[in-house]
Amino acid sequence: MNAPAPKTSLCFLLAAKRCEMADLQQLAQTSGLVRRTAALIHELQRERGLSNLYAASLGQAFVAERRLQLARSDAASTALRAGFDTLDTAPPRHGARLYSRIAFALHGLETLPRLRLEVEGLRAPPASLTAAYTRLIASLLAVVFEAADTATDLALSRRLVALFHLMQGKELAGQERATGSAMLATGRADGDAQQRLLHLIESQDRCLQVFETFADEEILALWQASRSAPLQADIERLRRQLCNTPPGQPLDSQRSATWFDTCSQRMDEMRQVEERLTDSLVEQCQSRLRRVADEMHEIQALQARLDGDASALDDHAAAPLFHAPDPAAPNPAPPIGLALEKSVLELVQDQATRLQALSAELETVRASLNERKLIERAKGLLMAHQQLSEEAAHKALRDLAMRQNKRMVDVAEAVLSMASLLSPRN
Amino acid sequence: MNAPAPKTSLCFLLAAKRCEMADLQQLAQTSGLVRRTAALIHELQRERGLSNLYAASLGQAFVAERRLQLARSDAASTALRAGFDTLDTAPPRHGARLYSRIAFALHGLETLPRLRLEVEGLRAPPASLTAAYTRLIASLLAVVFEAADTATDLALSRRLVALFHLMQGKELAGQERATGSAMLATGRADGDAQQRLLHLIESQDRCLQVFETFADEEILALWQASRSAPLQADIERLRRQLCNTPPGQPLDSQRSATWFDTCSQRMDEMRQVEERLTDSLVEQCQSRLRRVADEMHEIQALQARLDGDASALDDHAAAPLFHAPDPAAPNPAPPIGLALEKSVLELVQDQATRLQALSAELETVRASLNERKLIERAKGLLMAHQQLSEEAAHKALRDLAMRQNKRMVDVAEAVLSMASLLSPRN
Numbered sequence: 001m002n003a004p005a006p007k008t009s010l011c012f013l014l015a016a017k018r019c020e021m022a023d024l025q026q027l028a029q030t031s032g033l034v035r036r037t038a039a040l041i042h043e044l045q046r047e048r049g050l051s052n053l054y055a056a057s058l059g060q061a062f063v064a065e066r067r068l069q070l071a072r073s074d075a076a077s078t079a080l081r082a083g084f085d086t087l088d089t090a091p092p093r094h095g096a097r098l099y100s101r102i103a104f105a106l107h108g109l110e111t112l113p114r115l116r117l118e119v120e121g122l123r124a125p126p127a128s129l130t131a132a133y134t135r136l137i138a139s140l141l142a143v144v145f146e147a148a149d150t151a152t153d154l155a156l157s158r159r160l161v162a163l164f165h166l167m168q169g170k171e172l173a174g175q176e177r178a179t180g181s182a183m184l185a186t187g188r189a190d191g192d193a194q195q196r197l198l199h200l201i202e203s204q205d206r207c208l209q210v211f212e213t214f215a216d217e218e219i220l221a222l223w224q225a226s227r228s229a230p231l232q233a234d235i236e237r238l239r240r241q242l243c244n245t246p247p248g249q250p251l252d253s254q255r256s257a258t259w260f261d262t263c264s265q266r267m268d269e270m271r272q273v274e275e276r277l278t279d280s281l282v283e284q285c286q287s288r289l290r291r292v293a294d295e296m297h298e299i300q301a302l303q304a305r306l307d308g309d310a311s312a313l314d315d316h317a318a319a320p321l322f323h324a325p326d327p328a329a330p331n332p333a334p335p336i337g338l339a340l341e342k343s344v345l346e347l348v349q350d351q352a353t354r355l356q357a358l359s360a361e362l363e364t365v366r367a368s369l370n371e372r373k374l375i376e377r378a379k380g381l382l383m384a385h386q387q388l389s390e391e392a393a394h395k396a397l398r399d400l401a402m403r404q405n406k407r408m409v410d411v412a413e414a415v416l417s418m419a420s421l422l423s424p425r426n
Numbered sequence: 427m428n429a430p431a432p433k434t435s436l437c438f439l440l441a442a443k444r445c446e447m448a449d450l451q452q453l454a455q456t457s458g459l460v461r462r463t464a465a466l467i468h469e470l471q472r473e474r475g476l477s478n479l480y481a482a483s484l485g486q487a488f489v490a491e492r493r494l495q496l497a498r499s500d501a502a503s504t505a506l507r508a509g510f511d512t513l514d515t516a517p518p519r520h521g522a523r524l525y526s527r528i529a530f531a532l533h534g535l536e537t538l539p540r541l542r543l544e545v546e547g548l549r550a551p552p553a554s555l556t557a558a559y560t561r562l563i564a565s566l567l568a569v570v571f572e573a574a575d576t577a578t579d580l581a582l583s584r585r586l587v588a589l590f591h592l593m594q595g596k597e598l599a600g601q602e603r604a605t606g607s608a609m610l611a612t613g614r615a616d617g618d619a620q621q622r623l624l625h626l627i628e629s630q631d632r633c634l635q636v637f638e639t640f641a642d643e644e645i646l647a648l649w650q651a652s653r654s655a656p657l658q659a660d661i662e663r664l665r666r667q668l669c670n671t672p673p674g675q676p677l678d679s680q681r682s683a684t685w686f687d688t689c690s691q692r693m694d695e696m697r698q699v700e701e702r703l704t705d706s707l708v709e710q711c712q713s714r715l716r717r718v719a720d721e722m723h724e725i726q727a728l729q730a731r732l733d734g735d736a737s738a739l740d741d742h743a744a745a746p747l748f749h750a751p752d753p754a755a756p757n758p759a760p761p762i763g764l765a766l767e768k769s770v771l772e773l774v775q776d777q778a779t780r781l782q783a784l785s786a787e788l789e790t791v792r793a794s795l796n797e798r799k800l801i802e803r804a805k806g807l808l809m810a811h812q813q814l815s816e817e818a819a820h821k822a823l824r825d826l827a828m829r830q831n832k833r834m835v836d837v838a839e840a841v842l843s844m845a846s847l848l849s850p851r852n
Binding site: 006007008009010011012013014015016017018019020022023081084085087089091092094095096097099100101102103104106107110152344345348349351352353355356357359360373376377380383390 | 432433434435436437438439440441442443444445446448449507510511513515517518520521522523525526527528529530532533536578770771774775777778779781782783785786799802803806809816
């Protein structure tokens, strides 16, 4: 198709279109992975919950449920890893950041069998067990985050941002379930755990607000429909009981099962919406791909006409750029060569303007991901300057936020602004 | 190399490294183009100046100089287009935005022969002639801007940002030369032209400040050394004379040649630094490429050891994740399989942390490009809402800035913030 002739502006217009196609094809592949990642996270959240119940009963209860769940998690994990296997890695077609996130998540999955053996042998302290599953889930969520942060299509980017926040909200709900269960298991209210619960509830609400901002109408309608009012009321009542019991006072540990089931039902509701959202993401990719393919065919058709019309163009090569309009002359249609050339210019200009506007709009959508980036940067700073592990850095930020009754992101911003004051160059 | 075995975290670590390699290879290619683009812009700036002198003399003077210059511009243009021809467009390896900018610049180059014919036939009014060349140069500068905005290597990104601002400063110096020459040709001071001159001088200074912020020591030293103090003094004296003569008062048109030559000398000084900067950019790409290749070999070596050591790893698959330290036990070296696995985890974590920090730092460097992006967005808004051409939108912003004695970027920000107030969704 590409003759050895010098490349014209139309060639590069086509190349830009091909890039958009390639980006969309990558996005379609990533969206497929995101769907499988969401499914696996859901199973791992259940596995974390059941493993905790199993450990709390000292291996006496939830034996069969947990075993069944391991098989379900394995199936979801196998599906995701098969997805990873289909990704081109040589030559790589996605960005370094996505591959790096996948490497990290895969490393977590590779250590899952060992984690399970620890649980099985009742050798994992409940807090460490929860933390290990939470870390693994966080590494999988980071894959979705990366997909949202690098998508180059506006509609898809909005959907991915909505999805990421729904998934993050659901994961915070899972952590709320675990924190509440752990406190109920001790039989007494605990001030730290209560602070943590309040923090998880607040962060969850913020995530779901962002989700609602970016979700489209269909998903919003499903979201409203899926939330059962009685369940909401149950959750709020249980939350109140857990958080408002004075520290040190006994808790009704009979509530443990109710708490776990109610929280789980809520997560299942979220999962329904999440599933529909991941499906619609994959569908949207396909329909965008068809549209860009059509646009590419139009440019190719124009190129074919121009090639056939090269002589006409040559005739007009000396047509004036600046010509005083002759008021006496009728307004003739421009000769065919020039008309074609004019369409090329318009196409080129349209594309440049559109890509420019697109980057600006993408930046606006991605701004909602900045909160997380700020927290990650502040964590990185603490890790580097204070030689902390990622977990310790996260805990340091969280504790600071809880003590000062601030949001994590505010504390992160404070940390970063101090750093720019202290470092020799900002 | 890739066995059909399932991909491990190390495969994706390698893929991320390969991405970095591919990005650097692209950047090396783009840097080569940037070097040729800078060279062509320099020739076109001279061609614009000489064409103006030729037109002002009604074709009597600068005939040979201009003819010689056309040949020099053609040589630079041929070199750049040869560079464009070597870019992969199927499959495309660069971003849609870069191709789209190239398409636009190429379209401009394709119309250059017609522009020259107009100049030759004295059919192009001086203002239109200057505007047409300025448009073409702007489309070439946009290619450099794009390269700076998409570079994914921190050191290279800093250099490209420095280069872009130096080039933009030099182009503003060229516009200053043209504006001054045009006013001198009329023989009288003119309030509008004087405002425009002051504006060009101020924007130039701002560009050169950003350049100085991002240039490395070698370039800064060259920059300081290249600026001859007497020339600076001459420029400032001529600027004062041009800008402070009361509007309507006669100007000594004998100064025309002095003005032109002094401005040209200054642009040549800038060109020296620009040339060294573009050369160092290409060298830096090569040295970064070698370094990333070394890092990749290290990972491959680790993979080879792991493959050879798979059995050792299997033996330790059940090694505990949570083990209470036994204070009585000596601190044994971890078994070889685990030690290797630990290095994989460290590599994966390092990479993720590094890429995260890198994105944040790149964002900081690119922030200096935001000023231009804001102006572009405001222009786009005016074009869409008020059906203006790009040139008219630019002029509208510039006139507003001049009338309100504000910077373009402040006016642009005001326009954008109004828009978000007025539009149904921001």
